[in-house]
Amino acid sequence: MHTGRPRDGGTLRVVGSSDVEHLDPASAESVGARGLDRTFARTLFGTVASNVFAETIPVRPDVAERLPTRANGDVGADGLTYTVRLRGDVLWDTAPPRPVTAADFVRAFKRLCNPAAPSAGTGYFTSTLRGMDDYCRGYARLGAGGIGAATSGSSAADARAAATLAAYQNGHDIEGVRAAGDRTLVFRLTRPASDFLSLLTLEYTAAAPREYDRYLPDGPLFRQHTVSDGPYRISEYRPDTSYLLTRNPAWRAGSDPLRERHVDRVRITLGQDSAEAVQQQLETGTADLAWDQPVPTSALPRLRSGHDPRFAVREAPSTSPYVVFNLRSPNNRHALADRNVRRALAYAVDRSALVKIVGGPAVARPLHTAIPPGTTGYAPADPFPTPGDSGDPATCRRLLASAGYPGGLTLRFPYRVNSVHRLIAESLRENLAACGVRTVLSPDTGEDFYGRTISDPARGAAGAWDVAAPGWTPDWYGSNGRAVLLPLLSGRALGPGSTNYGGYDDPRVDALIDQALTAPSEARAAEAWRRADRTATEDAAILPLLDRSHTIFASSRVRNALFLPTSAGYDYTRVYLAQ
Incomplete structure (x- = not known):
């Protein structure tokens, strides 16, 4: 679907059923949330979107300047120390824009086991990083004191809970995650882990700006105040109804080896439970991509027999359901x-x-x-x-x-x-x-x-x-x-x-x-x-x-549709639209 020079502009229209279970990258888990997070929340490492499954597997630098190896001195001889060096030109969409720093990644790890919206991925890191388990056990005691149960009852209660959580995070360190200046992170592992760099591709570990300390993790106010270091930002969020993503003016193409930015806007419309209704919109051109609906089974024979170029079956090994x-x-x-x-x-x-x-x-x-x-x-x-x-x-x-x-x-x-x-x-x-x-x-x-x-x-x-x-x-x-x-x-x-x-x-x-x-x-x-x-x-x-596998369909005007197996969808940041 990639023909000629990419054309910038226009609105990519995405339609589907349900809102994400968590919007906060620290606790986001669904494939839909992963695809959305990729547009505004960057990790140290990542993978590229491709319609060739093997090409989506290798770990590549994202906010990190390079892959740590023993050869370049960034992995210790015992396999227990990883030094990660950050790019200097990745910016937060703040006023004024400011660099993403090592401290922002340390904050991300500290937020993982918050008792208000704990991450499903915490176990990856408590079993790998020095001191992470002890840090999380201490954090859990705040939940035992009522933080987890009393949240989101009112904005005042949420603000008090957020302040309590931030105080714990800022008052306690994780031995195995340390900032050595603004552009260097040092990780210390409990044991060698051949998949450690893969763990650093997970959306849970996306950099978290200091503004997030103000809000209850994944709470209603958080969801209205996400901060972007990716090509798009969430300009409008209506729970269970829609998202509007617009261009992040602080993003620089030269600082992002995994994403591009072509469309001006991405509008995600929710509440459409019928896969058949979604498919009809894609085929008639009133929508471009499905948010959380594979192609309905009833349409598959027709699309296969007609060799419709808009239809594909993409490889995504899964236990589903x-x-x-x-x-x-x-x-x-x-x-x-x-x-x-x-x-x-x-x-x-x-x-x-x-x-x-x-x-x-x-x-x-x-x-x-x-x-x-x-x-x-x-x-x-x-x-x-x-x-x-x-x-x-x-x-x-x-x-x-x-x-x-x-x-x-x-x-x-x-x-x-x-x-x-x-x-x-x-x-x-x-x-x-x-x-x-x-x-x-x-x-x-x-x-x-x-x-x-x-x-x-x-x-x-x-x-x-x-x-x-x-x-x-x-x-x-x-x-x-x-x-x-x-x-x-x-x-x-x-x-x-x-x-x-x-x-x-x-x-x-x-x-x-x-x-x-x-x-x-x-x-x-x-x-x-x-x-x-x-x-x-x-x-x-x-x-x-x-x-x-994942059955997927794109409207006639979609170009450069490249698949991300872990999000079971096309990468919104790579798509552009025909005239």
Whole structure:
């Protein structure tokens, strides 16, 4: 889609369903939030957008001047010290503009474990950086004192909470993250980590300006006062309704090796749950890109047979969706805490039907491991085989009775209203009904589903839900074993905002994760990840369902549409528009 000289100007029109669960880069997790954050929040390192998957994997400098290596002296001989040197011409969109400094990155790490909107990625860093775990434990005590529960009740209460949080951050240091002047960062690791630079590509670690100390992390005022060091800034935000991104006048093309800037504005319009309605707008040219909707399954045969150049299937290895069980739920006499019950339910699932729902074998493959293909530690396995991947309700019934539930269960099942998630939930409901399990479906927005419903341990413990079908795209590709198992299945990642939604906690799995993180070679690490995956999936901690590629469509006027697998979308900063 890249022809001739890029044309600047115009408005890129993006349409979709739900707002992000978190706008604050420190706690942003969804693929939509990643794509949005890329426009205004820069990290030390990053990756390029490309329609060739292999080209999107290598880590490249962003705000950093160069990649640290042993050869250039920026990585210590013991592999425990990383020195990162910053570009001097990256500026905040402030009045007047001022440079992004090493202190802004230190602030980013200090904000990760704030108790108001804690980052799902904190576990990556508490297991890697010296002093990070102790720092976060101290920060958590503020939450125990009521900060997390009392926030967003009023602007005055939020302001008081923000001041308390900022006082902790500014009064405590992390041993392993230090600014050595304005343009040098020094990281000290607890153990060598071959994927450390990949961790520094994550949006959680984006520089945070001092203005953020004024606001409750990810609170209503924060969302109206983001500060940009990227090519665009959020000029208007209407919660659950729209975003307007406009050019950041402080951004300089020469200081940004990963992004460009061609369109004048990016307008994101929310509240459109129908994938078919979104697709119609893209095809008729009243919109340009989908925000959070893949191409509807009903349109795929027509687009394939017509060889429509606006349509593509992009590679993005993922565990999407998977079934997560709420192990905290008191419903059904705490049935889901019993691995025998979960193992019985594993036989109910008809993955072949799910493949059809999302577009057939060209789009998705049945998946039985938490780690998807293309990810470190993947090895084919199927602990609960069924004929043709179509389910085995008789075995499900028999095992459920053996576990003490001959009369079945009643499960609460929230589902996202956008895309094909309702159809997936309905298919799973039919599967479970065939083995005597009643499922009560409840619609939920993508924002609430991830931001409140399944990520709040208190709601889980109250039995607000029993099963759900989220999806997981690895936070990075390449050497990325921990990008799946650590956030989804580690017992050390539990707490508010955790992506270990069901509360699974098994010392065997955590011990294998430790082995992988400390392994002397990539091969040894991959074997430990594989064993951890096998242990958790044989426990039916989650039920992986599909490894799914991303179907995507762009309007006729979109040019230079380049894919970012980790955000499951095209890079807004690279797109330009035809006349």
